[in-house]
Amino acid sequence: MADLNVNILGHDFKNPVIMSSGVFGYGREYEEFFPLEALGGMATKGTTLHKRNGSEGKRITETPSGLLFSVGLQNPGIDYYIENELPNLLTKNTNILTNVAASDKEEYLQIIDKLEQTDAPIIELNISCPNLSGEPYGVSCSSTEMITRAVRERTKKPLTVKLSPNVGNIGEIAKAAEAGGADAVSLINAISGMKIDINTRRPFLRNNHGGFSGAAIFPIALRMVWEAANAVDIPVLGIGGISSSEDALQMIMAGASCVEVGCAIFKDPYAPIKIINEIDQWCDDHGVKDINELIGAVEPW
Amino acid sequence: MKERIEMKYTQGFYPIIGKENLSRDIFSLTICCHEISSLAVPGQFVHIALPGHSLRRPISISSIDREAHTIRIIFAVKGTGTKDLSCLNVGNTIDIVGPLGNGFTLLGKDKKVILIGGGIGTPPMAAMASYYGENAHVISGFRDKTMVILQDEFKRYTPNTYVCTEDGSEGIKGFVTMPLEELLKKEHFDMVYACGPIPMLKAVAQVTERYDTPCEVSMEQHMGCGIGACLVCTCKIKTEHGIDFRHVCKNGPVFDAREVEWNG
Numbered sequence: 001m002a003d004l005n006v007n008i009l010g011h012d013f014k015n016p017v018i019m020s021s022g023v024f025g026y027g028r029e030y031e032e033f034f035p036l037e038a039l040g041g042m043a044t045k046g047t048t049l050h051k052r053n054g055s056e057g058k059r060i061t062e063t064p065s066g067l068l069f070s071v072g073l074q075n076p077g078i079d080y081y082i083e084n085e086l087p088n089l090l091t092k093n094t095n096i097l098t099n100v101a102a103s104d105k106e107e108y109l110q111i112i113d114k115l116e117q118t119d120a121p122i123i124e125l126n127i128s129c130p131n132l133s134g135e136p137y138g139v140s141c142s143s144t145e146m147i148t149r150a151v152r153e154r155t156k157k158p159l160t161v162k163l164s165p166n167v168g169n170i171g172e173i174a175k176a177a178e179a180g181g182a183d184a185v186s187l188i189n190a191i192s193g194m195k196i197d198i199n200t201r202r203p204f205l206r207n208n209h210g211g212f213s214g215a216a217i218f219p220i221a222l223r224m225v226w227e228a229a230n231a232v233d234i235p236v237l238g239i240g241g242i243s244s245s246e247d248a249l250q251m252i253m254a255g256a257s258c259v260e261v262g263c264a265i266f267k268d269p270y271a272p273i274k275i276i277n278e279i280d281q282w283c284d285d286h287g288v289k290d291i292n293e294l295i296g297a298v299e300p301w
Numbered sequence: 302m303k304e305r306i307e308m309k310y311t312q313g314f315y316p317i318i319g320k321e322n323l324s325r326d327i328f329s330l331t332i333c334c335h336e337i338s339s340l341a342v343p344g345q346f347v348h349i350a351l352p353g354h355s356l357r358r359p360i361s362i363s364s365i366d367r368e369a370h371t372i373r374i375i376f377a378v379k380g381t382g383t384k385d386l387s388c389l390n391v392g393n394t395i396d397i398v399g400p401l402g403n404g405f406t407l408l409g410k411d412k413k414v415i416l417i418g419g420g421i422g423t424p425p426m427a428a429m430a431s432y433y434g435e436n437a438h439v440i441s442g443f444r445d446k447t448m449v450i451l452q453d454e455f456k457r458y459t460p461n462t463y464v465c466t467e468d469g470s471e472g473i474k475g476f477v478t479m480p481l482e483e484l485l486k487k488e489h490f491d492m493v494y495a496c497g498p499i500p501m502l503k504a505v506a507q508v509t510e511r512y513d514t515p516c517e518v519s520m521e522q523h524m525g526c527g528i529g530a531c532l533v534c535t536c537k538i539k540t541e542h543g544i545d546f547r548h549v550c551k552n553g554p555v556f557d558a559r560e561v562e563w564n565g
Binding site: 022023024025028029030032033045053054056057058059060061062063065066067069071074214215263265266267268269270 | 533
């Protein structure tokens, strides 16, 4: 039994595996497969100021080794979350990252003000949703720093900022979040992608494009996590196409303190549990006593 | 000692013990899975993982044999996933999460009901016909006679079966709503159950509403998790607060036809 505990964002994560936002709702469904306390943490569904119905029509389609996803942030709104979901999640003996999404600064700040009155332990600021209209803040350094700073000034809670991969300079963007006062960065969100049905000449998704996720994006995510981890001094939460303990360990060696597992859970509902157990086994097999030894342990050429 | 927590959902690998090719692109697999057969009710589905695919495929359960510990699924080859599913054979195991979703509301077996299946929406009606026996009137609609399936099975349960084909190559030429309306005109039915393409379900919903007969429809949508976490399989439902986006996997796949927003 290696020590898998990682301390980031002011909290102990009993293992470095967190369920990522968007595939896991508020935990109530997958809890019927395994107890949430087995996880290092979970990020909630991206929650907005008001209830959102989300995108019309078909919202998911498979691609080689991946999938395209466009939910359009369907969620019940922050008030419902605070009243009905957060109290339940706080009983689960795992770290809850409240994922917050909005289309402008005022909305972000209103959500943050509401959360500040609660016991929500950690905020994951989603500035990169690929399925909202308009350009997300996460695509430029200046807007990333501006929104991070604005939120930082309104909350004492630990804050991680979820970054967009749809940029050319992820290291600079991560630095901008750090400069704005983020305690960590989470990356990557889904890559913007598209698929067309050649028989109907229509995009498969009613939203035309969507977030491209799954094993196919793992090498891209890994490279971006490595660049971001090299650029900043704050912890990095590595996300993107992780479907095995080997993927998770690669992310950690690239510099991620924790990893977030996403749509791998669609194929295998026990994926995060297997990843945790296999990381432990790998550490034992390789004489690693503490998972922290592996963070950023890659020896680049 | 820690209390053992009963989990509502399970995932497992189960042996395929029977396979049939029912028509051109339609296959039937019989799977031995006590955990699923002991819990499943008609109208529920199983979520099947296939090597090389990132998403599971939701397939409705067409029959349940609690004594033999088996379920049967019937599916059409439509894309790469169902193609790979059709290549599995007796002796292979299959990765299933299930049973999922809400099944049809079962009334007393003495109630008179109409079961309507359109194309590959026909299979779930086999379990329903087995339950209601001769109190069921089974209407099946297909594009043409090469697509017709399950009629011998329905006839084992009830003498009241009707086949419609769009081109008239077998049975009644026309849509399932023709015999449906004839039946509703003649006598009282306690419930109509339907599964098939959206335009058919919409037409069935309109007819049953006109005759003030309760109707349940089974909806289909592309799915992610299959349990209500990922929110991709939407269905628009009328509520007192307006239209709400519900999810086929968790809130359905069976809905009250009067609640479904059919336009858009």
